[in-house]
Amino acid sequence: MTDRSPLTRPFPPLTPIGGVTLRVARAHYKTWDRADLTLIELVEGTTVAGVFTRNVCCSSEVEMGRKQVRLGRARAVVVNAGNSNAFTGYRGRDAVEAIMAQVAAHLGCAPSDVFVSSTGVIGVPLPQDKARAGVAAALSAPATSWEEAALTIGTTDTFPKGSGASAMLGSTRVELAGIIKGSGMIAPDMATMLGYIATDAAVAPAFLQEMLSKANQESFSCITVDGDTSTSDTVLLLATGKAGNAPLEGWESPGADAFYAALRQLCLDLAQLVVRDGEGARKFITVSVTGAESDESARRIGLVVANSPLVKTAIAGEDANWGRVVMAVGKAGEPADRDRLSIGFGGIWAAREGMPLANYDEAPVAAHLKGEEVTLEIDLGLADGRATVWTCDLTHGYISINADYRS
C-alpha cells in the first residue's frame, strides 16, 4: 500500500462471527508479493442480501450476483483483487462460473450459493488457471482475521477498512462485522467499492434485503469521491443465524429495530471510511441539506454539491466560497429558491435567504476550513426534506493519482 491517507482510521477490533470462516491465498493476479484472493466460508443456512452498482455496463460478477441474491442463500464469497474481469465478454463470465463450480464442488452446495467479486485491471479476462490454483489454496488455508481479509480485498486502498456493531434481539446478543475496499485507484484499475458484512443473527432473506436496501440509501448511496460510478460496486450482507435468535421476519419481529440501527451504523462507518481513503483526499466533508421539498430531493442536491469540482476545490483551498455552493444547488434541477437559500460552514451561516450576512465574521469559518473535518450546511427554506452526504476535497493528489501515470 502507498502512503496512507491523512484521513485514515485504525482498524477496529472485530469479533469473529459464528458461522463465518475467513481465508486468504495468493492467486498471483498481478506480480505482487501479497495475498489477493479472499474466501468467506459460510455455514449452511446462511441468508444473503446485496446491493449493486446501477452502472448499466456492469461486470459479469454483478450481473450474476444480482440473480443469486434473489435466491437468498449463500455458502461462500470469493473476492479477487488485481483483475476486475470487467468488459471481458463471455470469457469473463466463464471465469466466474468456473470459480462458482470449483467452490460448490468442495463445499457440496449449489454453484448459485457461491458469490464472486473482482476488482482491478479491466478488459483482461480473469485468468482461469490462476483463479483455480488460488481458490484451491484458499480452500485449504488456515482461518484468518477480518483485518487480514480487509487487506486482501484491497487494491490501491491506502489502509484496511472495517467496522463492527452489536444488537440485542430480546435476550440474544448478535454481532455484526464488515469490511470494505475502495476509492484508491492507480494504473488502469477502477475505483470499485466492494463491501462484505456478516452477522450471526438469523434473518429471513426478504427482510435482510429490505434492511440492506434501506441502510444503503442512507450510507453507500450518500457518498461520492468524484461522481464516477464503478461497473463492479457490490455490498453483500450475510446472516448465518448462529446466534440462535428467533429469525427476524419483518419490522414487527422483536429486536428488528435494534438490528437495523446496528446495521445502519455499520454501513455508515464503512461508507465514510471509503471517503476517508478518497483519492488525494485531505479533508473529510459532511454536507447537510435541510429544508428541501423531500428527503430524496435533499439527497440529490447534496450529491450535486458534493460532486461539484468548484465546491471541492474551494474547500481544498480552505475558501468559504458560498457562491459556488449556490451555483451547485441551482444546477441540481431540484426545487430551490435563490432568495430563501442559506449556506453555512462549520455551523456558521455565511449567507441567509439569498444574501450574504451583513455582519458575517469570516474568521471562525476560516479556522473551521483549516481543519480535516469540514461541514457544509445548506438550508433550502422550502419544506422539511433533509439528507446528509459525505465527500472529500479535490486536490492535486487526485490529478496526480489519475493523470500522472501511463497504463
Place this chain on the structure above:
Amino acid sequence: MTDRSPLTRPFPPLTPIGGVTLRVARAHYKTWDRADLTLIELVEGTTVAGVFTRNVCCSSEVEMGRKQVRLGRARAVVVNAGNSNAFTGYRGRDAVEAIMAQVAAHLGCAPSDVFVSSTGVIGVPLPQDKARAGVAAALSAPATSWEEAALTIGTTDTFPKGSGASAMLGSTRVELAGIIKGSGMIAPDMATMLGYIATDAAVAPAFLQEMLSKANQESFSCITVDGDTSTSDTVLLLATGKAGNAPLEGWESPGADAFYAALRQLCLDLAQLVVRDGEGARKFITVSVTGAESDESARRIGLVVANSPLVKTAIAGEDANWGRVVMAVGKAGEPADRDRLSIGFGGIWAAREGMPLANYDEAPVAAHLKGEEVTLEIDLGLADGRATVWTCDLTHGYISINADYRS
C-alpha cells in the same frame, strides 16, 4: 490577462455590422487598469433572441433578460465585468433597473429594450454609482472594434474570443459577428459564459429565437469544462435588419437555411473557443457518440463522458484508458449495452463490442493522445442517434486556479 491558454486562437478579422455600434468605458468595478463596461448600441428595429442558464439560482440579469427577449426588441446591451451581481437580492435587481433606465433615457427607448449582463464577484450588489458613471462614459465614448469589446467583456479569460460568418439571402449578403467570454475563473468569480452575436440581417423575433435555440442545442449545450453551470450564462442574438433583405419569417423564407448554417457555424466556433480557454486546459477533446437510441441520448452520454473526472484525467495523462470511458457511458443512465459498445481514440478502435481488440496496436493511439487535439469515439451499436460534444482535460492547472488561492 494571465498566461494564454496553450489552445488559444488568434482573434479573427471581423466585419463591422450595420446598425451596431460598440463602445467601452471604465466603470472601475475592480481596482484594475482596464475598460470593464461594454455598450452595444443597436439601431431602431433591431430584433433579439436569447438563451440563458438553466440554473434555478440565476441572477437578476438572467431573470429579467428572459422576460425581455419575449418582447423581441433590443436597442442596447450593457455588459459589466468584475461583478456578477448574483445572489444579491433586491439590491441587485435595483442596480440592473437603474442601468436600463439610464440607457433608455439616453436612447429614447423603453427600459425593456436595454439588456444587462454582469460577470465577476458574486454576493456583492453591483455598485450603482460606479455603474452610473461607467454607463455615462460609455454613452459618449467613441465607437470601437469587436476585439476591444471581446477584451472588455472578459474577466479571467486568457484570450479574447470572436468569430464571424456571412450568408447570401437571395442576392443580399448578410454578415454575422460574435464575441464570447468564459471559462477562466479566479477569486470568487463564477465561470460565466456570456456571448453576443450581431447580424445585419432582418429576422422576425420568433424565428430568430427558434434558430438560436436550435443552434444552441448543437453548440453551447454541447460543451463542458467541469460540469458546473453558472448562474448567469447568457447568449444574445441581435438582428439589425440593415442589410435590407426581406425579413426571414420561417424556414420557408428564401435564404433561411443559409442564414442558419452561418449562425450554427458561428455558435460552434464561439462554443469551442470557450473550451479552448477552459481552466487549466492543455488538450481540446472532441467526443463523438454514434449508435445511440436518439440524438438527445447521444448528447447526454457525450456530456457524462466529457464531465467524468476519470476520463478527463486519463486524457490529461495521455492514457488510452477506454475502461474509464465504458464506466462513464454506463453511469449516464441512458440505453447502452456493454457487449455492443465500441470505444476508439483518434479514429482507431481500442475496444469493439464489449471486448478489447485482439490485435489492438496502441502505438498510433498513444501518438494521437500526445497531441493537443484529441478525439474520442463511442459507438453504442443500438440505433442511429448521434452527437458531438467538446471538452478539455482536467489538469493540475484546474486545481491550481480553483483551489490554490483565497477569496
